Amino acid sequence: MSQGFRLGAFTIRRLQGGVFEVDGGSMFGVVPKALWEQKCAATPDNHVLLANSPMLLHTGQSNVLIETGLGNKLTPKQKGIFRVRAEWELVAGLARLGLCREAISHVILTHGDFDHAGGVTMLGDSGGLELTFPAAMHYMQRQEWEDVLAPNIRSADAYWPENFAGLVEGKNLHLVDGEEEIMPGVRVERTGGHTRGHQAVWLESGGQIALHLGDLLPMPCNSNPLWITAYDNFPLDSVAAKERFLAQAGAKDAWLLFYHDPKILACKLDGDGAVREPFCAQ
Numbered sequence: 001m002s003q004g005f006r007l008g009a010f011t012i013r014r015l016q017g018g019v020f021e022v023d024g025g026s027m028f029g030v031v032p033k034a035l036w037e038q039k040c041a042a043t044p045d046n047h048v049l050l051a052n053s054p055m056l057l058h059t060g061q062s063n064v065l066i067e068t069g070l071g072n073k074l075t076p077k078q079k080g081i082f083r084v085r086a087e088w089e090l091v092a093g094l095a096r097l098g099l100c101r102e103a104i105s106h107v108i109l110t111h112g113d114f115d116h117a118g119g120v121t122m123l124g125d126s127g128g129l130e131l132t133f134p135a136a137m138h139y140m141q142r143q144e145w146e147d148v149l150a151p152n153i154r155s156a157d158a159y160w161p162e163n164f165a166g167l168v169e170g171k172n173l174h175l176v177d178g179e180e181e182i183m184p185g186v187r188v189e190r191t192g193g194h195t196r197g198h199q200a201v202w203l204e205s206g207g208q209i210a211l212h213l214g215d216l217l218p219m220p221c222n223s224n225p226l227w228i229t230a231y232d233n234f235p236l237d238s239v240a241a242k243e244r245f246l247a248q249a250g251a252k253d254a255w256l257l258f259y260h261d262p263k264i265l266a267c268k269l270d271g272d273g274a275v276r277e278p279f280c281a282q
């Protein structure tokens with residue numbers, strides 16, 4: 001078994017949340033392909049390969065999951081539409097680490113889009129819908145939850161009710177108002193931008209700091225604050241939040257964690273966006 005990415009006393013491992021392809025332009029908004037293609041390989045028909053990488057954070061006391069991947073509920077038609085290239089193997093991956101579903105105590109969602117929250121519920125052995133991590137408290141921003149419950153005509157495409165079935169506030173769902181320390185060294189902070197209630201995750205242990213920016217920074221090639229995705233519902237908020245959070249990360253010499261990059265789990269970024277010290281293994 002790999003050693004995982006060490007952050008002080010914390011260990012972070014990347015799990016298989018499914019791999020899919022999306023239109024390349026949608027990952028870079030108004031940036032022309034002639035520019036983004038220099039930093040991100042495209043398929044012949046202009047798609048880019050995206051991993052979905054739930055991260056298992058072992059703090060020493062708790063097993064925390066950041067994001068949950070695509071899940072196992074996609075229909076064959078949906079798999080074709082989203083060009084799924086690798087299946088969701090979150091539960092199997094945890095089993096290989098010696099962890100059952102009940103061993104996960106905390107699930108943190110940066111936001112409610114299906115590629116991040118799709119694994120909150122799963123089709124069990126009997127074929128019924130069940131919570132994937134029945135013993136876990138799930139953490140989302142209150143703003144995000146309110147939007148999940150009452151999506152607008154655009155966000156309804158990505159907020160799927162079946163991904164949240166069984167979550168009950170106070171029982172297994174904890175709603176955060178802005179900023180909160182979930183446990184020592186694990187803190188969430190609302191960013192807005194991509195979605196109104198999108199949040200970032202700060203990790204700190206042994207003097208080392210890491211920042212998970214969710215879909216505000218899907219891959220290192222999105223490091224330019226203006227290279228935001230076309231999916232961002234509040235683009236100017238995304239730009240401002242990226243500038244602010246990346247400045248904080250730079251000042252703290254923090255690691256950045258990437259949910260969608262096919263290779264890089266963590267790295268540091270120079271001021272010009274150059275990747276430093278990439279960590280690519282599981």
Ligand SMILES: [Zn+2]
Pocket residue numbers: 113115116215260
């Ligand atoms: Zn995403």
